[in-house]
Amino acid sequence: MGGVWSQLVGQPEAVDTLSTAAIAAAGLVDGTGTAAGMTHAWLFTGPPGSGRSVAARAFAAALQCTAGQDVPGCGQCQGCHTSMSGTHADVRLVVPEGLSISVAEMRALVQTSARRPTGGRWQVVIITDADRLTEGAANALLKVVEEPPARTVFLLCAPSDHPDDVSVTIRSRCRAIALRTPSAPSIAEVLRLRDGIDADTAAWAASVCGGHVGRARRLATDPAARDRRARVLRIPLHLRRLSDVFDCADDLVKAAEADASEVSGTRDEVEKDALKMAMGHGGTGKGAAAASRGSAGAIKELERRQKSRATRTQRDTLDLALVDLAGYYRDVLVVSAGSPATLNHPDYAEGTRQAASSWTPDSTLRRLEAVLACREALELNVKPRIAVEAMVTALFFG
Structure with missing residues (x-):
């Protein structure tokens, strides 16, 4: 199926369900259909990289599509184009920039969602990480999900490895769409056809991305991403001396800090300058001076959100590195057991065989458990350097 649905890789069942619902929704708006197949709250779950937010965006575009009831999600009309590009006035995308979504943010969103669409067919709210809702935010959302406005649709996204982070009361009021990890051939095909990547690079990136479409694209196009992955996967076989423990831990943490600084640095300054200008910094006169003095609290709040x-x-950068490490040790166990299972890192097969011949399965399993324990520690807000140093020490001693 083409149109906006071509953005969703390897999910035919989800596309069928969502396109059917979009047809029903178009009938409701036009007064020619019934509510069968359509609901006001949806929950998209799936492993990292499966396309949860992509599915939500595509569904939002299909709901706003003006091409007609028979082909919602054409991908060509203004409704589809603006929904997919993030500029549609009636499609609101909530992407938590910090560790959680606050109750104040959710209450403001709920008030906005109660309005009638300004130009589109539906008022659509997409929450990309619904598992980060605080308890207060979840309660605020629950009230409107229980009694949604007639022309409002809520699309929630949450990882399938932690679906319980979305409260059971919210989940019970949503229609669930479970996405799966797309296959390597389907990812490679998308990289070739949509991104113009050569066949060999596309096949390699698809085979090592762990089913994560976005990461496959980064690995195929960004040399820095490939270098970061290579440095992480060198760790298991390069822990020969105790000093290597601290060098490797330092490298992991500094790489994550540099990535965070690169992503946030320029954006932080632009946001701060825009806020200062809006609050009257640089102006003259009594009014400007008073506004400038009163802006200190707003600037402090902005700095808190930026931090x-x-x-x-x-943490996301570190977690990606830990996922790669866990995949490496899993590959060693696969080789040790003589299993025909596909390797997570087929381009490191030689090193994997070397490790399998040197380590016992028990020691490999202990190393894998150390990586998983580090991921859990980071989720519990343990300082990254402490968690990573503890993990690499465990990897060294096996």
């Missing part, structure tokens, strides 16, 4: 965003970026 939270940088922390989240650093």
